[in-house]
Amino acid sequence: MVVQSVSFVTSAPSLACCPPAEWPEIAFAGRSNVGKSSLINCLLNRKGLVRTSSTPGRTQLLNFFAINEALYFVDLPGYGFARAPRSVRKQWQPMVHGYLRGRSSLKAVVWLLDARRDPSQEDLQFLDWLEESEIPTIPVITKVDKVSRNELGRRVAKIADSTGLSAELLTPFSALSKQGHEEVWELIAMALESDLNR
Numbered sequence: 001m002v003v004q005s006v007s008f009v010t011s012a013p014s015l016a017c018c019p020p021a022e023w024p025e026i027a028f029a030g031r032s033n034v035g036k037s038s039l040i041n042c043l044l045n046r047k048g049l050v051r052t053s054s055t056p057g058r059t060q061l062l063n064f065f066a067i068n069e070a071l072y073f074v075d076l077p078g079y080g081f082a083r084a085p086r087s088v089r090k091q092w093q094p095m096v097h098g099y100l101r102g103r104s105s106l107k108a109v110v111w112l113l114d115a116r117r118d119p120s121q122e123d124l125q126f127l128d129w130l131e132e133s134e135i136p137t138i139p140v141i142t143k144v145d146k147v148s149r150n151e152l153g154r155r156v157a158k159i160a161d162s163t164g165l166s167a168e169l170l171t172p173f174s175a176l177s178k179q180g181h182e183e184v185w186e187l188i189a190m191a192l193e194s195d196l197n198r
């Protein structure tokens with residue numbers, strides 16, 4: 001896709017506060033610090049559009065970005081940030097689950113896992129929930145520049161094993177080297193073309 005225009009639209013605290021569902025939508029999910037904001041910036045070729053931070057747990061709202069006035073990207077709040085206040089952790093599930101289940105224009109969730117980590121309990125629970133909810137999921141392995149080629153093969157096999165996903169479905173990505181940029185866009189394009197109506 002040729003990205004002609006990108007703009008930040010709004011931060012919504014709940015499904016009810018989201019902008020009108022007039023365009024197809026792709027959401028980005030994963031634990032705090034996994035690289036969601038960096039992936040979105042990379043896909044859109046905009047360096048500072050989505051605030052990336054080395055302080056995890058900052059993004060606590062559903063952040064909407066309009067692309068070409070035809071598509072929304074939604075940066076979801078991350079899970080698994082133990083140091084976040086209890087009130088924030090309690091809000092996460094109704095906010096994110098409510099949005100993902102209720103948003104009629106949602107075409108897919110890009111779900112991120114860190115190449116260097118084994119999937120956590122929360123990662124696996126979230127994947128189970130996505131499957132149960134029949135939400136199309138695009139799994140992406142982030143920060144692959146941080147592991148060697150050999151190690152990446154082993155890491156992907158391990159992640160495939162613990163998630164039950166086939167290794168071919170796990171797309172390696174790096175916001176640093178841009179490895180996987182084209183592949184992730186292709187998977188998004190396929191999801192947008194599917195005539196799935198929810």
Ligand SMILES: Nc1nc2c(ncn2[C@@H]2O[C@H](COP(=O)(O)OP(=O)(O)O)[C@@H](O)[C@H]2O)c(=O)[nH]1
Pocket residue numbers: 030031032033034035036037038039051052053054056057078142143144145146173174175176177
């Ligand atoms: N080396 C490397 N670092 C990355 C990559 N993606 C993200 N990071 C770093 O990981 C940290 C968290 O990234 P961010 O995009 O804010 O994660 P988010 O919390 O999921 O939105 C930041 O310090 C990023 O610079 C990547 O592909 N390679």
Ligand SMILES: [Mg+2]
Pocket residue numbers: 036037038051052053059
């Ligand atoms: Mg972020």
